[in-house]
Structure formats: C-alpha cells, structure tokens
Amino acid sequence: MKTKQLTTCAILAALALALSYVEGMFPLPVPLPGFKLGLANIVTLFALYTLGAPPALAILLVRVLLGAMFAGNASALIYSLLGGFCAMLVMIGLSRIHKLSVYGVSVGGAAAHNAGQVAAAMLTLGSATPAVYLPVLLIVAVFSGALTGFVCSLLLGRRLFRLWAK
Amino acid sequence: MKKYIFALFLIACLALAGCGRQPDGTPHRRTVFAMDTVMNLTVYGGNGEAALSAAEQELYRLDAHLARGTAGSVVYALNHDGTVIDREAAALLRASGSVAQASDGAFDPTVAELLDLWGFGSGAGEHRVPLPEEIAAALAHVGEKYVHIDGEQVILDLPAQVDLGGVAKGWAGERMFACMKENGITGAALDLGGDVALWGGKLDGPWRVAIKDPADESAYLGVLEAEGDRFIMTSGVYERYFEENGVRYHHILDPKTGYPADSDLLSATVICKDGIWADALATACCVLGADGALELWKTAATEWVPFDAILVTDDGRVLYTCDGFTAQAEGYTYERVA
Amino acid sequence: MSGSPKLVPTKYDALVVLIVLALAVALGARYWFAPAREAAEIIVSIGGVEAERLTFDDSEYDYTNNGYTVHVTVRAGSVRVDHADCPTQDCVRTGAISRPGQSIVCLPARIILTIEGAAAPDYDAIAG
Numbered sequence: 001m002k003t004k005q006l007t008t009c010a011i012l013a014a015l016a017l018a019l020s021y022v023e024g025m026f027p028l029p030v031p032l033p034g035f036k037l038g039l040a041n042i043v044t045l046f047a048l049y050t051l052g053a054p055p056a057l058a059i060l061l062v063r064v065l066l067g068a069m070f071a072g073n074a075s076a077l078i079y080s081l082l083g084g085f086c087a088m089l090v091m092i093g094l095s096r097i098h099k100l101s102v103y104g105v106s107v108g109g110a111a112a113h114n115a116g117q118v119a120a121a122m123l124t125l126g127s128a129t130p131a132v133y134l135p136v137l138l139i140v141a142v143f144s145g146a147l148t149g150f151v152c153s154l155l156l157g158r159r160l161f162r163l164w165a166k
Numbered sequence: 167m168k169k170y171i172f173a174l175f176l177i178a179c180l181a182l183a184g185c186g187r188q189p190d191g192t193p194h195r196r197t198v199f200a201m202d203t204v205m206n207l208t209v210y211g212g213n214g215e216a217a218l219s220a221a222e223q224e225l226y227r228l229d230a231h232l233a234r235g236t237a238g239s240v241v242y243a244l245n246h247d248g249t250v251i252d253r254e255a256a257a258l259l260r261a262s263g264s265v266a267q268a269s270d271g272a273f274d275p276t277v278a279e280l281l282d283l284w285g286f287g288s289g290a291g292e293h294r295v296p297l298p299e300e301i302a303a304a305l306a307h308v309g310e311k312y313v314h315i316d317g318e319q320v321i322l323d324l325p326a327q328v329d330l331g332g333v334a335k336g337w338a339g340e341r342m343f344a345c346m347k348e349n350g351i352t353g354a355a356l357d358l359g360g361d362v363a364l365w366g367g368k369l370d371g372p373w374r375v376a377i378k379d380p381a382d383e384s385a386y387l388g389v390l391e392a393e394g395d396r397f398i399m400t401s402g403v404y405e406r407y408f409e410e411n412g413v414r415y416h417h418i419l420d421p422k423t424g425y426p427a428d429s430d431l432l433s434a435t436v437i438c439k440d441g442i443w444a445d446a447l448a449t450a451c452c453v454l455g456a457d458g459a460l461e462l463w464k465t466a467a468t469e470w471v472p473f474d475a476i477l478v479t480d481d482g483r484v485l486y487t488c489d490g491f492t493a494q495a496e497g498y499t500y501e502r503v504a
Numbered sequence: 505m506s507g508s509p510k511l512v513p514t515k516y517d518a519l520v521v522l523i524v525l526a527l528a529v530a531l532g533a534r535y536w537f538a539p540a541r542e543a544a545e546i547i548v549s550i551g552g553v554e555a556e557r558l559t560f561d562d563s564e565y566d567y568t569n570n571g572y573t574v575h576v577t578v579r580a581g582s583v584r585v586d587h588a589d590c591p592t593q594d595c596v597r598t599g600a601i602s603r604p605g606q607s608i609v610c611l612p613a614r615i616i617l618t619i620e621g622a623a624a625p626d627y628d629a630i631a632g
Contacts, residue, residue: 049509094520095509097516098509098510099514099516100509100510100514100516100517100520101509101510101511101512101513101514101517102509102510102511103513103517104513104514104516104517104519104520104521105509107517107520107521107524108520108524111524111527131531134528134531135528135529135531135532136528136532138524138525138527138528138531139525139528141524142521142524142525149513153511153512156509156511157511
C-alpha cells in the first residue's frame, strides 16, 4: 500500500471512529442499548468509492475494533461488527450496479446495517424479541441512508477528493 | 511476521473490548424469597455479588429475628413473655409508636390479634368475618399505649400483642442498604414484594418507578422519577382480601373499629427517606382516607417526618403531592396537591 | 471498485427505497397480526433463578420445586397455573395472565412465571 493511501486510510479510520462515538449520543429510536444509526457508514461508503473494497474493509475493521475497545464493552463490538459488515457487503454489491447513485447504495447499506444490529441484539439477548423492531428500523434506514448518501455525494462531488484519492 | 503482529493486535482489541472497565451501569440482580414474599434485588457498582449475598443473609436474619410466628424471634418472645431486651425491636417499636401518634392511631403495631381474627395474621388462620363480640374483645388490647419502651427494653401490657409486619420491609430495606454499602455499591434498587427501596444512583438517569393501578394489575398509574435515597411503599386494599357473602373484606384494618378500613382510598403510595415511616405511613394513609392522609402530609412535613404521597381514591382520582410523577393511565383524573 | 458513482438520485434508487419499505411493511404486517404475543416470552424462574423460557404456543408444563408441583397451561395467548399442590393456592387463584409485566407466583414452590415483552422495561421497579 502506498504511503499516501495508508495515511488516507488512517485518517478515514479516525474519522469513522469519531463519527461512531458521536452518533452514540443520539437518542435511541428503540430500547436496544448500543444501537447506532450508522453515520460512520459515510466513511465506509466514501472509502469504497475512492479507495476500493479492500481498504474500505480494513478501515471498517479498525473502526469496529478500536470503537469496541474504547467503549469498553463486548456488546458494542458485536453490534458494530455485524452492522458494519452487513452494510459493507450490501454496499459492495449495490455499488456494482451502475444505475444506482450513492443514495441507492447508502439506503441499502443502512438497511443492512440496521438488520445486522438487530441480528446482533438477538444473539446477545438470546431471544427473537428484538426482531419486532426491524420494520421501524428499516424505515429509519431509508432516512439515515439518505443522509449518509447526501453527505457522501457532497464529498465525492468535490473534484479535490476524487483527484487526490486516485 | 506482519501477520502475527496483526493477529496479536486483533486479539488484544477483542480482549480489551470484552473485559474493559465494567461501567457502573451494569447491574447485578438476585431474586430472594423472604418475609412471605418475592424480592428482586438490583445493585450497581462495587462488588455486586458480594453485596447481594450480604443483603440476602441480612434478610433471612431479619425474617427470623422479627417474624411474629417464628419461635425464636424477639416478637414471639415479647408477645409471650411481655418483655424483651433487643435494640432492634425497641427501635422499631419506638418508631411505630411515633407513626401511631402522628397518624392519630391510624397505624398501630398492636393490631396483631385483630389480624389473626380475620385470618390475615401470620399463622395459618382461616379467612372469616369475626363476630362483633370477638372484635370488641380484641379491640380492648389494641393501642400503642400498651407498649412501653425504656432504652433497649420493651414492655408489653399483655394480652396486647405486637406485629412488626407493618414496618418490617421498610426496616429490611434500610438494613440491606447498610450491608450493601459495605461492599462498595454505588446504587441499589430493591423490589421488596411491591415495596421499593432506592439508594444511590445509576449512570443513565434518575430512578424510574412504575406505580401499579389498583384496578388493573398489569397496568400502571404512572411513572415516578426520583433521585437518590427513597422508599416508595404502597398499601392497597387489593393486595390481600377475601369475600364472604358477596362482600369484600381487605387486610388493612382500622385499629379503632377493628374492621377493614372504610376509607375512600384504594391504594396509597408513600415516598419517604425513612423506610420505617414509609412502610407505616402507607398503611396509615389507607386507613385515614384521602382528606386525613393529606392532613397528615401537611403536619408531618413540619412536626414529624416529611413524605410525599400518591393516593388513589375510589371515585377515580389520583392525588399526588410530588414532582416527577408522570401520569399514564386513562380513566383517572390526576390532581396535583400543592 | 473505484468508479465515479452518480451523485444524484435516480429512479433505480427509488426502487431500492421501495424494496426496503416493502420489506418493512411485510415484516410489520407479520407482527401486527400476531402482536407482541409472538415476541413476548414466559420466563419460568425456580428458586429465584431463570430456569426456562416458554413461548406462547399452546402447551402444558409441570414444574416441581421445594416439594410442590405446579401445572402450567399455555393456551390462546395466556398462561395460568391450572393446579398446584401448594397450601396457599395463590398461584391458581391468580388466574390467567397475558400481558408483559404480569406474573404468577407460587411462594411455597418458589416458582415464578413472568411475561416478558419485546421491549426492555422503561422503569427500574414496580411499586404497588
């Protein structure tokens, strides 16, 4: 990996970490502690388009591990791990469909992110009860995905970033 | 080489994530069966398990020490011998006497015999409506004036009989907090069979206690928010009762008439910093009725021990004296009393 | 993977949104017609420790502890203790419970049946 790419990754990882910390302060739409809206996916999506899937995955991994370490509890790890990777997989898949804009990809990613978190909740609680929140969370995902997409479009629209990343 | 370093890094992250500083927000819980009811204890911070074990042991000790029906208890001894020397019993009876005075006899620790007559006592009594002569005979021995306390000695004018059931849970809460504090806890929420004792705090906000709706066991009147140390004790006519010939007789007896209190209250929840007073006052309020309870609330604030109350009347009103109470049920008129 | 993605929403994005919403409605409908019951569970606690979690499928269970046996019946979304050999029979007299938060207690047997809803309770304790 080139040094420039490495530093870019590091900066993006730090940014993702900061975002996931900040979004933890949002009031939760559901009584599932540890749930996150997925704003850190802005970074994941941005990295995916500018750097490619492997670096984006690496950034995600670093963000998830360090985030859990700083939070100090294992459930945060499972939530962001499942949420982040589900989002990642869906976004990699959707980004290959060139007819979709960043908005479509990010909404799909947000939906997968929330579904992953519900799955994590079901695992940690050992019961199927968190699944009731999926409908609500999917609707929320449309909005958080739109927001993520919007921010990404701003970032990606700036020629500066595009040139720099290439 | 790089792969091993990365693997090590991964493991370190996972390990640190897993056993990171346990935030005080993670509670330890335990269910204990004591004092003829189910108790759910929750503690935050410190050495949770040790605190719970200490509290559990203290609970069993108190049950054995204060239960009227248990042969080795001080109350048993007092009721049979007419005298006993015990610091705890003396303190509890002294406090009970104060509540009796403050409430003008609405609460009285000497109702033991009456309770037995109705079948609400500690023995396996049968539920029945006693004859007026039986009640009159028992009433002759009811009155906190039959209890004399001198230091740690208690003298009871037999055949009056004492029962500490009306203050036992409040006292148990206080004692359990003391034991738990020795284990460094930062907060505790104890559900003592429907009576709640709170101490300290937890990280994600003030304590929230739901108050049961007397008319519907699964519904709540509202949620009370409180900080720090509080005892939230409820007495309700729905808790224990029996029916005979279509009439319902509940367990909150009026010490002056010997019959179930004929007041307009279905339940009274008392919020107080003193456990014994909270427990006893809840009973007293139910006997006094809404107006009497509110009178007591006013005088207690300056002359006795201040408390707040949430009273549910039989005509669909919920009267409450404190802030932090959010109404939740439909079908009730909520009135804040200033 | 690095490409220049479209930065303006297209009608295919609307398709993605529609699919997500359709999923939400489908799952919502499933839970609407089989309400909280489906997600709620019955916790059986013996001696103060959680022993088993039951679902609301019609079934009958027997639990023995402390020398007493309780016979539990789950039917049509509610649970009750049909009969027990404890002296007080409070558990039998409680009747059927069906909503989260409600519980049946058999003190002599130290067996508690509690209905737990999908949501975590919004309070620390219940007074009353």
